[in-house]
């Protein structure tokens with residue numbers, strides 16, 4: 122198992138969450154290396170889902186179900202595609218069982234729950250169906266994004282396996298694994314990084330590859346050079362507005378770091394960049410979109426626990442108590458403490474310039 126966890130409360134939850142995410146990464150890594158055309162389908166909203174997303178969510182849920190049977194699950198994926206596609210279903214069940222196969226994970230899995238267990242098709246489907254909980258302001262629920270940045274995963278670029286515990290609407294614990302992120306910089310050799318955050322206790326990271334020591338994550342007050350982090354997909358955030366915000370903030374031209382997934386929060390959390398912007402495309406004529414809680418729970422906690430500030434684009438705190446989406450919020454501004462206020466101000470100015478009042 123992973124080296125002793127650095128936190129004092131919610132330790133069992135963190136241990137189970139880290140184990141589940143490590144197993145899920147084992148599966149997503151092997152899927153990313155060998156993905157075939159028919160291992161991917163389109164969901165009704167036209168976004169892609171792969172056998173890796175489905176297997177990882179089932180596998181994480183099986184861990185949670187075993188350790189915390191009363192807890193609710195808010196997962197991105199469901200069984201719609203699997204129930205109508207035999208080939209996909211068989212592959213996903215096979216992958217879940219590969220994830221649990223004895224010895225597969227090496228030293229890290231020795232003696233942990235589930236090693237060598239085998240799960241039936243029924244238990245895999247039931248586990249995935251558990252993810253349909255509505256969330257909300259009371260009780261304990263886990264939110265899972267089994268592959269965040271599926272488009273990046275398909276391009277063999279950045280993606281993240283994300284799991285967070287929300288108690289009475291507040292994110293208490295976040296685990297974020299970025300299998301293709303360099304350990305010291307976004308651009309270094311890609312060994313993968315595991316991030317952990319616990320409300321009021323801090324943020325940490327360690328290499329995903331080995332059982333390395335946890336190091337604290339910290340965001341300097343004024344990172345230099347100031348760069349901003351943004352999505353790769355132009356359909357997911359308004360790049361043109363973000364470029365203007367960058368100018369207003371004094372970001373040098375050509376220094377934005379584009380990467381898929383909550384890997385952006387991971388990079389920011391350890392001091393790279395300085396400002397993560399997510400301005401909705403509706404401000405440049407795109408469709409309205411509500412952010413999903415699984416896309417921000419782990420990452421936003423990592424930022425606030427590493428000395429940064431996270432809000433929506435108007436400066437309001439993110440409200441995870443509203444259900445499956447951040448329906449009380451619009452867009453995201455996550456930044457170093459010395460940058461955040463000016464970033465929110467610049468958002469307002471840039472949006473006004475783009476002709477829409479906020």
Ligand SMILES: Nc1ncnc2c1ncn2[C@@H]1O[C@H](COP(=O)(O)OS(=O)(=O)O)[C@@H](OP(=O)(O)O)[C@H]1O
Pocket residue numbers: 168197266268269270271272273351352353354356357358380381382383402410413416
């Ligand atoms: N229209 C629109 N606007 C904003 N956000 C959207 C939109 N459509 C999808 N999504 C969500 O974006 C998640 C991945 O986006 P990222 O910005 O992290 O990465 S990317 O570079 O855009 O791929 C992606 O997460 P995954 O589905 O887990 O890949 C979606 O939840």
Ligand SMILES: [Mg+2]
Pocket residue numbers: 168169197271
């Ligand atoms: Mg998706």
Ligand SMILES: [Mg+2]
Pocket residue numbers: 266268269270415416
């Ligand atoms: Mg996502």
Ligand SMILES: [Mg+2]
Pocket residue numbers: 174197266267268269270271
């Ligand atoms: Mg996803």
